[in-house]
Amino acid sequence: MSVRILHLRGRSLPFRIVRWAVFLAACVYLYVRLSGAQGTSGGSSPPPLVALCLAGVLLGMVANWGLEAWKWRRLIAGTVHVPFGTAVRAILAGTTVGLITPNRTGEFLGRVAFLPAHLRDEASFITVLGSITQFAVTILVGAFAMSMVPWLGPMLPLDHAWSIAVGTGALLLGSFALILLVRPVLIVQLLERLPGSGTRLRKARVLSDVPVRILWTTLGFSALRYLVFTLQFACALHILALVPWSQALIAVPIVFLCTTLIPTAVLTELGVRGSVAVAVLAGTSMEPANIAWATSMLWAVNLALPALAGGAILLQMRANTETSVPSGAGVT
Numbered sequence: 001m002s003v004r005i006l007h008l009r010g011r012s013l014p015f016r017i018v019r020w021a022v023f024l025a026a027c028v029y030l031y032v033r034l035s036g037a038q039g040t041s042g043g044s045s046p047p048p049l050v051a052l053c054l055a056g057v058l059l060g061m062v063a064n065w066g067l068e069a070w071k072w073r074r075l076i077a078g079t080v081h082v083p084f085g086t087a088v089r090a091i092l093a094g095t096t097v098g099l100i101t102p103n104r105t106g107e108f109l110g111r112v113a114f115l116p117a118h119l120r121d122e123a124s125f126i127t128v129l130g131s132i133t134q135f136a137v138t139i140l141v142g143a144f145a146m147s148m149v150p151w152l153g154p155m156l157p158l159d160h161a162w163s164i165a166v167g168t169g170a171l172l173l174g175s176f177a178l179i180l181l182v183r184p185v186l187i188v189q190l191l192e193r194l195p196g197s198g199t200r201l202r203k204a205r206v207l208s209d210v211p212v213r214i215l216w217t218t219l220g221f222s223a224l225r226y227l228v229f230t231l232q233f234a235c236a237l238h239i240l241a242l243v244p245w246s247q248a249l250i251a252v253p254i255v256f257l258c259t260t261l262i263p264t265a266v267l268t269e270l271g272v273r274g275s276v277a278v279a280v281l282a283g284t285s286m287e288p289a290n291i292a293w294a295t296s297m298l299w300a301v302n303l304a305l306p307a308l309a310g311g312a313i314l315l316q317m318r319a320n321t322e323t324s325v326p327s328g329a330g331v332t
Contacts (some may be wrong), residue, residue, distance in 0.1 A: 137226045140178070148241040234294075255277045259273045
């Protein structure tokens with residue numbers, strides 16, 4: 001796989017139309033909310049606290065992608081050994097590729113570009129397990145947060161019936177993802193039933209060889225990552241938008257749940273996530289502009305900056321015209 005993956009584009013025109021329609025609707029919603037805000041009592045934190053918040057978010061970004069790199073190299077260790085530094089570069093490159101794929105589903109393409117060519121198919125399937133674990137954690141924690149809404153009273157003024165319906169659906173979806181994780185042979189069986197399953201799909205059988213302890217370790221790393229970016233977001237909302245911790249810690253999982261389920265691409269996710277955050281906290285005394293600002297800062301630090309770094313890495317790969325795995329990585 002060469003760095004021509006930079007030129008990947010979505011193949012489904014209807015799906016692209018849906019994504020951009022969602023983005024435009026989110027932008028309109030944000031505009032209406034922000035233009036209609038009449039100086040609510042949100043206020044702002046002093047500059048030293050804002051600087052401290054930014055420093056904490058930056059540290060969280062380092063921890064976030066460091067955990068993801070460690071999780072990924074541990075997950076594929078049975079197929080190929082990748083040094084931690086190479087894993088970090090691959091993770092950042094994958095973030096860049098994710099910019100042009102729905103809900104960042106193409107991140108694995110940038111990662112496996114750093115692996116030996118003959119192992120990329122197997123590693124791609126195994127890498128998907130890491131995405132499934134992160135998806136399962138996000139959906140299940142979000143479902144729990146949704147189930148708490150009817151008991152929180154005015155803390156989060158969301159419609160109770162809607163919250164219960166979304167929470168129940170999310171619970172079922174997250175449970176299904178968890179079943180696929182602990183029983184990856186089901187993924188193999190589903191793929192083999194697809195019409196025209198070729199050699200590449202048959203390589204999915206490598207999923208059956210992943211030890212159960214590695215799967216649970218991957219789930220643990222995914223939970224740690226989720227904790228990191230939940231605290232990042234809650235801290236940003238608390239300091240920049242003066243959202244109480246009790247509200248922030250229950251609102252953030254709901255925002256992550258909704259943005260995970262809504263079809264987006266990273267380039268349009270900012271508007272969607274901002275509008276969801278404002279909608280979830282609507283009806284409180286918080287200033288919508290500050291909520292949008294906190295969301296934007298988190299998006300820029302956690303996604304835009306790593307994607308820029310990943311772009312530089314991919315350009316360097318292209319300039320060096322190297323198709324082999326970087327020095328230090330080899331087959332175990």
